Structures are given as structure tokens and as C-alpha cells.
Amino acid sequence: MRSTDAVEWAYARWLDLVLAAALALGGFLLLEHGSDGSHVTGGVMIAVAVFMGLYRISRRVAVIAVPYLWLLVFFLVPFVIVIKISLSDIALAMPPYTPTLDPAAGWSGFVDFLGKLDFDNFEFLTMDPLYYKAYLSSLKIAVLSTFLTLLVAYPMAYAMARAPEEWRGTLMMLVILPFWTSFLIRVYAWMGILGREGFLNSFLLWLGIIDEPLVILNTNIAVYIGIVYTYLPFMVLPIYATLEKLDGSLLEAAEDLGCSRLQAFWLVTAPLSVPGVVAGCFLVFIPTLGEFVIPSLLGGSDTLMIGKILYEEFFSNRDWPVASAVAVVLLLILVVPIVLFQRNQQKQAEAGK
Amino acid sequence: MKKLSWFNATSLTLGFAFLYIPMIILVVFSFNGGRNVAIWGGFSTKWYGELFNDEKFLNAAFITLRVALATATLATILGTIAAYVLVRGGRFYGRSLFAGMTYAPLVMPDVILGLSLLLLFKVMFSQSGMLTVILAHTTFTMCYVSVVVSSRLVSFDKSLEEAASDLGASAFDTFISVTLPNIAPAVISGWLLAFTLSLDDLVIASFTTGPGATTLPIEIFSEVRRGVKPQINALSTIMIGIVTVGVLIFSILSKRQIAQRLRDEKRAEASA
Incomplete structure (x- = not known):
């Protein structure tokens, strides 16, 4: 089947370059004279023209360039901007920071610009106790809630792996299904349960277990519950994956050799499930550290989490340089677990081969 | 067992x-008719009526849907190409930077x-x-698509492609x-994943949105910040219902497809 005969025909007659030239010309005209909306169209037209030209020179390079350039522009460049702004000072202007780079000033302007950058914002982060307390408390909440998630997830994953085979698919789907439902809604559901006049309190009061409503919402306890609840599938699935592969004859061998079931679990099952546990812990710990939605909906005013601080620094205080510095430090903290996680994944992938 | x-x-x-x-x-x-949010006051659908009379939710839902459709389509194209480049692209200058960039957004906090x-x-x-939200969503969801598609590409036999090019097909x-x-199948799952991630996202959308582009999560968040x-x-409830039905349909369809493939393979073996 030749699905591309027409394309080949046009390609042989260099029609693509004609089209590319037209697109580039049109794009430049739009960039020069258009309004904001047509700037975008112009940019897209030029990008398509460049792609078509590149395709002539090397098809491979052209194909690689598409996702590569996209990620460079929308992932790497923004980071460079964040780092740059974190070294700038706040100013009452638009954009609200100084210095700004003026390409017209040339090389000397660039040197001048570099000279004006400083580490004041980072110094500020170490001086104001709010920030290092927020980092520490984020770390504490992330570590503790990862551990709690593990406590809830392990028995579930274990039981799923031990369930009759025809159930496993359904059980898996039941674990994954909440992941497809909105994160925000799952967190919100707990607001109705944990509130002062919420479901839990009404229920316990009705049962007569408590006389006074418990204060859970807007405390750190609610944050822990929210994190364990929303990230549970991320912990269950990798542990289940390792436990399911576990060779049952190993356990039989252990029991034949005189181990009790508990001993067999500790000596065989637990060590063999470590890769899954490690993967699950990273999958919970890494996103929890920068979590914003859970502390702002379930936490109280004394819940210090760095994601929330960053958000407020940017939107309420409009302090872009400090918000950028907060982001840079958070990223530096995250680099260690991210690299460890990737190593763990690679080791597992190699072991699987 | x-x-x-x-x-x-x-x-x-x-x-x-x-x-x-x-x-x-x-x-x-x-479906609670009572005024208190936690005490059952009889069955009623009045909140659904109020919801549908509130134009801002309908508008936000429409915007979110448009953003998610555009995002999922763009992210699927870019993510599939990225996966293809990573798995089949061989060595090229800056490959490890590219691999890092397709991986990093998966573990990066939303706020950053x-x-x-x-x-x-x-x-x-x-x-x-809306355009900036779509660009932002495409950037992080294309990495998820790339992961899904590349795991499928790795397991897919390369010799089929080689046979096609030996027979004279262009790349x-x-x-x-x-x-x-x-x-x-992986491309379709990638599209669905990108679609739901975009529907779901609150943090990245609230950073990158502008006037007239309030998405549903942003609207919900600003409503529930003060309480239930x-x-x-x-x-x-409506959203949970849609997702449940969607996931059920998708899993039934894919189960059928797998069963069909197994049957075809058996038939092929029998005739061989």
C-alpha cells in the first residue's frame, strides 16, 4: 500500500520547498505586522517552513528536531528563566524584577547584566525562618506520609498478588480507577468527611462515641489522610508488580526447610519485594514534596508546605524573584531522590532482561 | 487456587x-435535599438543577474540554515522535539531554x-x-505519552520494519x-492519558491561564477553598460517572480486542 504517492510526487518536483518559502514569507509578514494572535500563526508557519527545509537536508534530523525543539523551548528555556529571575531583585515595574536583559545593548550590556545578578534572594530564604521551616516541614510530611502509604499499600498489594488469578485483573482495575478520576475531586471528597460538621463527626456523634466534634480538617492529620488516599495507587501498583512475579516455590521451599509462614514472609517475600517498595516510595515521596492542592484544601494556616508557599509568594505577594528562588531550592532538594529513583528503575529494567 | x-x-x-x-x-x-451538607435531608436533585443553571460551570467545562482535546492531540503527536526518536533514533548529538527532558516533567512538581x-x-x-494553557499541558503530557508509546515500541519486533524497508517502502x-x-493501542492509551491529565490539572493551568480561559478545576478550586x-x-458526581463509564467501556473493548487477537493467532498457527 502506497499511502503517500501524492506526497512523493510533490516531493520529486521540489514543491515542498516552494511551499516552505511561501510559509516562511507569510510568517515573517505576520510577525512584522500582525496582532498578538497572528504572531502565533506566524511563528507556527515559520516553524513548519524550517521543518520542511530540514526534511530536505536530513529526514532523520528533521524528525528528531520536532520534539527536541519543543522540549528545549517549553521545558529547558523556562528553567533558565527561573534561575535567572531567582538571581534578580524585585522591582515595581513590568516585568516586576530587575535587571532585564536588553539585546540591543550588545556584549557590554550582557556583561553589565551579569554583574547585576546576585544571590540576595537565596540569602533571604536562609534568613527568614518561614522558608527553612517550610522546607523541613514539607520533608517531614513527605517522609511520614510515604511511610503511612506504604503501611496501607503493602497488605493490599500482598493480598492482591495472593488473590485467585481470575480476580486479579478486576482488582487491578479497581486500584487504577480512582487514578482516572479527578485528583481535585478526590481531595475535595475528604473536606466533606473530615469537616467540623462533616460526615465523620456527624456519624461518630450519632453513634455516641464522641460528645464534641473532632477537629481534623485544616490540620496536618487531614493532610496525611489526603496524601495517603490520593497516592495509594502509586504505591500499590509497583509493589503488586514485584509480588505477583514472586516464585511461589521459593515460599514452599522455605516452609519445607522449617520456616513458619511469618519467617518465610520476612526471609523470602519481604526482601524480594524491596524493588517495588523502593519504586513506590519514590513515586509517592517525589510529588508529595511539592504538593499544593492537598495542603491548601485540607491543611490549616499552620500547615507549611513549600508548594503552597511558592504559590502564595507568586500570586499573593507577587514576588517573582523570591518565588523563583524557592523553586530553584526545591528542585535542588528533589534532584537527589529523582536521580536515585532513576538508578533504581534502570537496575530493575536490567534485572528484568 | x-x-x-x-x-x-x-x-x-x-x-x-x-x-x-x-x-x-x-x-x-x-442527592441530599437538606441544607446541612453532612446530614441527610431527603432525596433531591436540586443541586444538579442549580449546577446547570450556573453558566460559569458550563463555560468552564466547555473551555476545559477544548483545551484537553487540543492538548491530547498535540501531545500524542509529539510524544509518539519523541518515543520513536528515543527507541529507534539511534545515537545523535544531545541524545541524553533529550532523554532527560522527556523524563524530567514526569517527576517535576507541578508548581515548578x-x-x-x-x-x-x-x-x-x-x-x-487558552493557547498558553494548551502549550503548557502539551509539554508535560507529551512526556507521559512518550513513556507509554516507547514501552510498546521496545517490545515491538524491529524486523517487521526492516522487512518493509527491504521491500522498498520509504521510512x-x-x-x-x-x-x-x-x-x-499504546498511542490511543497515550491520547486518553494526556486527555485526562489535561482535564485534571489545576496547578499548571492556574499558573498559565489568562482572562477568559478559566478551566473547570480552577473554577472548582476557587469554589471549594472556603468549604463544601x-x-x-x-x-x-457527574465527572466520576463519566470517568467510570469511560474506563469500563475502554477496558471491555480492549479485553475483546485481546481475545480477538489471541483467536487470530491461534487460527494462523492452525493453518500454518
Whole structure:
């Protein structure tokens, strides 16, 4: 089947370059004279023209360039901007920071610009106790809630792996299904349960277990519950994956050799499930550290989490340089677990081969 | 197979109760007629009526849907190409940087991605809006698509592609008529994943949005910040319902497809 005969025909007659030239010309005209909306169209037209030209020179390079350039522009460049702004000072202007780079000033302007950058914002982060307390408390909440998630997830994953085979698919789907439902809604559901006049309190009061409503919402306890609840599938699935592969004859061998079931679990099952546990812990710990939605909906005013601080620094205080510095430090903290996680994944992938 | 021990049965029951009871409570109380949000006051659908009379939710839902459709399509194209480049592209200059960039957004906190993209858009555009949200969403969801598609590409036999090119097909033809049909299930799952991630996202959208582009999560968040709202319960119920039905249909379809493939393979073996 030749699905591309027409394309080949046009390609042989260099029609693509004609089209590319037209697109580039049109794009430049739009960039020069258009309004904001047509700037975008112009940019897209030029990008398509460049792609078509590149395709002539090397098809491979052209194909690689598409996702590569996209990620460079929308992932790497923004980071460079964040780092740059974190070294700038706040100013009452638009954009609200100084210095700004003026390409017209040339090389000397660039040197001048570099000279004006400083580490004041980072110094500020170490001086104001709010920030290092927020980092520490984020770390504490992330570590503790990862551990709690593990406590809830392990028995579930274990039981799923031990369930009759025809159930496993359904059980898996039941674990994954909440992941497809909105994160925000799952967190919100707990607001109705944990509130002062919420479901839990009404229920316990009705049962007569408590006389006074418990204060859970807007405390750190609610944050822990929210994190364990929303990230549970991320912990269950990798542990289940390792436990399911576990060779049952190993356990039989252990029991034949005189181990009790508990001993067999500790000596065989637990060590063999470590890769899954490690993967699950990273999958919970890494996103929890920068979590914003859970502390702002379930936490109280004394819940210090760095994601929330960053958000407020940017939107309420409009302090872009400090918000950028907060982001840079958070990223530096995250680099260690991210690299460890990737190593763990690679080791597992190699072991699987 | 032996039966579940009492311990395993208990942990499964408790675990799934923990996962599902909050959502069940949410759904049940969306039909609550009483004024108090936690005390049952009789069955009623009045909150659904109020929800549908509130234009801002309908508008936000429409915007979110448009953003998610555009995002999922763009992200699927870019993510599939990225996966193809990573798995089949061989060595090229800056490959490890590229691999890192397709992986990093998966583990990056939303607040950092949102902040950095916002700062970029402030330089690029004079005003943020639906376009900036789509660009931001495409950037992080294409990485998920790339993961899904590349795991399928790794397991897909390379010799089929080589056979096609030996028979004279161009690289593009090979991709369209051999590679793409084989990785199609992964591409479709990638599209669905990108679609739901975009529907779901609050943090990145609230950083990169502008006037006239308030998405549904942003609207919900600003409503519930102060407390529980029955209309939001109704809205959540509708969303949970749509997702449940969608996932059920998708899993039934894919189960059927797998069964069909197994049958075909058996038939092919029998005739060979």
C-alpha cells in the first residue's frame, strides 16, 4: 500500500520547498505586522517552513528536531528563566524584577547584566525562618506520609498478588480507577468527611462515641489522610508488580526447610519485594514534596508546605524573584531522590532482561 | 487456587473501602435535599438543577474540554515522535539531554513547571489564555505519552520494519503502514492519558491561564477553598460517572480486542 504517492510526487518536483518559502514569507509578514494572535500563526508557519527545509537536508534530523525543539523551548528555556529571575531583585515595574536583559545593548550590556545578578534572594530564604521551616516541614510530611502509604499499600498489594488469578485483573482495575478520576475531586471528597460538621463527626456523634466534634480538617492529620488516599495507587501498583512475579516455590521451599509462614514472609517475600517498595516510595515521596492542592484544601494556616508557599509568594505577594528562588531550592532538594529513583528503575529494567 | 486467608481478605476489604467510601459519600450527598451538607435531608436533585443553571460551570467545562482535546492531540503527536526518536533514533548529538527532558516533567512538581512556563509565556506573549494553557499541558503530557508509546515500541519486533524497508517502502511509508498500526493501542492509551491529565490539572493551568480561559478545576478550586458546596458534589458526581463509564467501556473493548487477537493467532498457527 502506497499511502503517500501524492506526497512523493510533490516531493520529486521540489514543491515542498516552494511551499516552505511561501510559509516562511507569510510568517515573517505576520510577525512584522500582525496582532498578538497572528504572531502565533506566524511563528507556527515559520516553524513548519524550517521543518520542511530540514526534511530536505536530513529526514532523520528533521524528525528528531520536532520534539527536541519543543522540549528545549517549553521545558529547558523556562528553567533558565527561573534561575535567572531567582538571581534578580524585585522591582515595581513590568516585568516586576530587575535587571532585564536588553539585546540591543550588545556584549557590554550582557556583561553589565551579569554583574547585576546576585544571590540576595537565596540569602533571604536562609534568613527568614518561614522558608527553612517550610522546607523541613514539607520533608517531614513527605517522609511520614510515604511511610503511612506504604503501611496501607503493602497488605493490599500482598493480598492482591495472593488473590485467585481470575480476580486479579478486576482488582487491578479497581486500584487504577480512582487514578482516572479527578485528583481535585478526590481531595475535595475528604473536606466533606473530615469537616467540623462533616460526615465523620456527624456519624461518630450519632453513634455516641464522641460528645464534641473532632477537629481534623485544616490540620496536618487531614493532610496525611489526603496524601495517603490520593497516592495509594502509586504505591500499590509497583509493589503488586514485584509480588505477583514472586516464585511461589521459593515460599514452599522455605516452609519445607522449617520456616513458619511469618519467617518465610520476612526471609523470602519481604526482601524480594524491596524493588517495588523502593519504586513506590519514590513515586509517592517525589510529588508529595511539592504538593499544593492537598495542603491548601485540607491543611490549616499552620500547615507549611513549600508548594503552597511558592504559590502564595507568586500570586499573593507577587514576588517573582523570591518565588523563583524557592523553586530553584526545591528542585535542588528533589534532584537527589529523582536521580536515585532513576538508578533504581534502570537496575530493575536490567534485572528484568 | 486456594482461598484468600482472613488476613488478605481483611486487608483487601479495608483497602478498597478506604479507596471508595469517600467517593461514595460524595456521590450520595450530592442527592441530599437538606441544607446541612453532612446530614441527610431527603432525596433531591436540586443541586444538579442549580449546577446547570450556573453558566460559569458550563463555560468552564466547555473551555476545559477544548483545551484537553487540543492538548491530547498535540501531545500524542509529539510524544509518539519523541518515543520513536528515543527507541529507534539511534545515537545523535544531545541524545541524553533529550532523554532527560522527556523524563524530567514526569517527576517535576507541578508548581515548578507552572511557574517556569508562566515566566516563559510572559516573555513570549502579551497575554495568557487558552493557547498558553494548551502549550503548557502539551509539554508535560507529551512526556507521559512518550513513556507509554516507547514501552510498546521496545517490545515491538524491529524486523517487521526492516522487512518493509527491504521491500522498498520509504521510512515514512514504513512508519505509517507498519509501525503505527502496531503501536496503535499504546498511542490511543497515550491520547486518553494526556486527555485526562489535561482535564485534571489545576496547578499548571492556574499558573498559565489568562482572562477568559478559566478551566473547570480552577473554577472548582476557587469554589471549594472556603468549604463544601453541594453544587460541587453534584458536579463531582457527574465527572466520576463519566470517568467510570469511560474506563469500563475502554477496558471491555480492549479485553475483546485481546481475545480477538489471541483467536487470530491461534487460527494462523492452525493453518500454518
